[in-house]
Amino acid sequence: MDDIKNKLHSDYYTKEFINISKYLTDEYNDILKKIDINIENKNYTYFEFATINSKVITTRNNKKLLEEKDIDSNKYLELLNVFDKIENDYNL
Numbered sequence: 001m002d003d004i005k006n007k008l009h010s011d012y013y014t015k016e017f018i019n020i021s022k023y024l025t026d027e028y029n030d031i032l033k034k035i036d037i038n039i040e041n042k043n044y045t046y047f048e049f050a051t052i053n054s055k056v057i058t059t060r061n062n063k064k065l066l067e068e069k070d071i072d073s074n075k076y077l078e079l080l081n082v083f084d085k086i087e088n089d090y091n092l
Contacts, residue, residue, distance in 0.1 A: 016043040018090055028079050034069040035059050046092065053083050
């Protein structure tokens, strides 16, 4: 049992299999850069994806920041849907 738990824990932090960049348009990348998220053309670990996704989700509620950064709220909702799709596609 401990071996399974250790492998799952290790995979969470080390197994790079989530390709975020293939889901993003230039417009979505620009939005992410405005909130200080830079997505590289590489595979991410589940931990890295969860960290990025968490920031995307929490920023949604910061309407003042979205306005200050000149981010269209409808486009931001589309971006959230993209991250939902990534979760579904990778069964996260």
